[in-house]
Amino acid sequence: xxxxxxxxxxxxxxxxxxxxxxxxxxxxxxxxxxxxxxxxxxxxxxxxxxxxxxxxxxxxxxxxxxxxxxxxxxxxxxxxxxxxxxxxxxxxxxxxxxxxxxxxxxxxxxxxxxxxxxxxxxxxxxxxxxxxxxxxxxxxxxxxxxxxxxxxxxxxxxxxxxxxxxxxxxxxxxxxxxxxxxxxxxxxxxxxxxxxxxxxxxxxxxxxxxxxxxxxxxxxxxxxxxxxxxxxxxxxxxxxxxxxxxxxxxxxxxxxxxxxxxxxxxxxxxxxxxxxxxxxxxxx
Numbered sequence: 127x128x129x130x131x132x133x134x135x136x137x138x139x140x141x142x143x144x145x146x147x148x149x150x151x152x153x154x155x156x157x158x159x160x161x162x163x164x165x166x167x168x169x170x171x172x173x174x175x176x177x178x179x180x181x182x183x184x185x186x187x188x189x190x191x192x193x194x195x196x197x198x199x200x201x202x203x204x205x206x207x208x209x210x211x212x213x214x215x216x217x218x219x220x221x222x223x224x225x226x227x228x229x230x231x232x233x234x235x236x237x238x239x240x241x242x243x244x245x246x247x248x249x250x251x252x253x254x255x256x257x258x259x260x261x262x263x264x265x266x267x268x269x270x271x272x273x274x275x276x277x278x279x280x281x282x283x284x285x286x287x288x289x290x291x292x293x294x295x296x297x298x299x300x301x302x303x304x305x306x307x308x309x310x311x312x313x314x315x316x317x318x319x320x321x322x323x324x325x326x327x328x329x330x331x332x333x334x335x336x337x338x339x340x341x342x343x344x345x346x347x348x349x350x351x352x353x354x355x356x357x358x359x360x361x362x363x364x365x366x367x368x369x370x371x372x373x374x375x376x377x378x379x380x381x382x383x384x385x386x387x388x389x390x391x392x393x394x395x396x397x398x399x400x401x402x403x404x405x406x407x408x409x410x
Contacts, residue, residue, distance in 0.1 A: 185209055290322065340390075
């Protein structure tokens with residue numbers, strides 16, 4: 127196989143921001159944006175819809191200290207759910223422990239018993255964990271090892287509702303990622319895909335949902351992001367919007383045993399070469 131051509135500066139920045147899912151993303155837009163017939167709404171409207179009718183009263187969240195996970199914690203509490211957040215650091219424990227409705231569970235996602243002990247008593251589990259391009263000192267990635275511990279604990283404890291947040295480029299959405307991007311993130315995506323496969327293949331009694339966001343940005347919610355079954359969907363999305371969609375999916379029976387991509391069709395990019403409409407997944 128011939129060597130890859132040198133990556134452009136834009137691609138290099140994309141690799142860093144997508145892999146570091148919990149770090150603030152730069153303002154550049156790297157995924158292709160497409161236009162959808164899905165009706166636009168303002169950000170507050172989307173967040174209100176996410177908060178309506180919370181079905182699950184006590185939700186375990188892994189990855190809730192930063193990024194998408196932190197927005198999920200805030201929005202779940204706003205919806206009236208109790209949150210159990212798995213955290214490692216003193217700083218994160220202090221910050222999340224100060225939030226009314228959040229119970230902090232100290233532990234490491236790489237340690238199965240920590241995960242199981244924290245999740246015990248919850249009726250749903252959400253994990254957004256992603257470590258980025260660098261594995262830990264034991265050459266493990268939380269993208270697989272941590273997420274698989276969450277999945278296993280949910281199965282053993284009978285927590286039948288589980289949402290796993292991974293990334294476009296995993297599994298059936300591999301073809302959506304531009305080849306240089308996929309090549310740069312292949313180890314991360316492979317680890318996330320392994321976690322997806324564990325959930326799909328072995329937990330047949332679980333009502334799981336897999337959500338694959340596009341390129342993550344840290345700007346305020348737009349309210350125009352969507353979930354779609356289109357495996358070739360590709361685009362940017364703000365972290366706050368991903369969180370709102372995750373909570374809507376949590377409370378929608380239609381998303382059970384479903385794999386969905388999350389993008390914002392209103393965010394366009396200079397690389398937009400196709401104007402293929404995206405059909406929004408009907409949550410109700």
